Amino acid sequence: MKKTLLVTLQACLLAGIASSAFAADKLVFGIALEPYPPFSFKSGKGDWSGFEPEMITAVCARMKADCTLNEMSWDGLIPALKSQQVDVVLNSLSITPERQQVIDFTQPYFFTRALWIGDRSMELDPTPAGLKGKIIGVQGSTTHSAFVKKYYGETSTIRYYNDQDDILADLRSGRVDIMLADQLVVEPLLEKPDNSMLASKGVAPLDPLFGDGVGAGVRKGNDALRERLNVALQSLRDDGSYEKIRERYFKTDITTLK
């Protein structure tokens, strides 16, 4: 144990020296500390995997930048970007006009729709009239919460959660009737045995509130970094590296809206 500690310490020190000596430039990426497979999830050993951590690694390799991850809660990502605790948020952040007022976005690197999930045995019509008096669960500070608040806020009860896993738990135990979430994330989760009582209740209609794709967010006015990210993302697209990463996590093409 002591030996492992020592070795780790040495490795850390060496890595520290190496990175400070050869640091091309340092970029800090913000990431939400919650299991959000297949986009981002952390193992018990502490390393991140998923589509987005791989994209971050690939983008950083293209930009020849020295990148680190800074973990925080999902609703703290944009405040952290504004207060310079992180430089980039590449973490399923939809490009919406509301967010564009406070931060800038790169070109979108994937598109997704929102999906309603509810109890398999319950007849649910996911329209404002159909969900009258029902309890809707959404993650706070998301496009889904903005959409639900606008169209369902008057007639249904909305519960806001800090992370998606809590909504699923409450949906299973019947504390909420239906949830709205990212299709690419929840559809694979429906196949898991613990979610066998849940089923899709249909895709939500397209709406400006869902934004125009998902991009990487940077501080307002940081055009140099935004351009570098755009160039890197485009080159990953052009030489097929993007597709290689995508195939590991998604069966279908995610670069256009279905």
Added chain:
Amino acid sequence: MTVSEISRLFFADGWLQALAQGTVRTLGISLGAFVLGLAIGLIVAMVKLKGPRWMVICANCYTTLYRAVPELLLILLLYYAGADLINLTMAALGQPSVEINGFMAAVVVLGIVQGAYSGEIIRGAIESIPHGQIEAARAYGINRSLLVRRVILPTMLPFAIAGLSNLWLVLVKESALISVVGYSELLTAGRQAAASTKHYLLFYLAVAAFYYLITLVSSSVFRQVEVRFERWMPRHT
């Protein structure tokens, strides 16, 4: 759930290591906040007992305010609004921006709140020192700082230690509040483990066991300290 499955989750998947790292961070936050709180508390107690009138009023405002506002609100205030404010000030002064990470936010907020509580405990303890002892010290012509160091602090400690050890235990649990900003202390590590593996009961119980372990160890440490500080106190049997 079988033993082999549990051992796989804890050892092969590395979640035990994640919880242990969380425990270290929780202890770090608690220790930092406790020390900061003691320092603030000592100053506040001294001011309340001997300070000029306007400083007493300030100290009273501080203890009332920070005992009234929820720690959770203070953490959110410092972490989100405070970071902006500090960086705006730094920018105005032409200084580079500073990063308020979860650890610092937790230590500062919990330390300030602890200061308000421990200030009252220390003030009470100083007031319970028999006045004759201080008078006797003065009669020898002892100067003020020596009086504090050699007489007031050592004789006050036996009265304060029980209250302070209570504060420490409460503090360890309050450090879990920082999980709200996604800093991976013990509770966040446990939530992360539970949510990733879907073994909620197992991991939440494991987290509880870790907190219990911290309490158990710190109680025995405090008992030793208490015995040491109270060695001159008269025993009531």
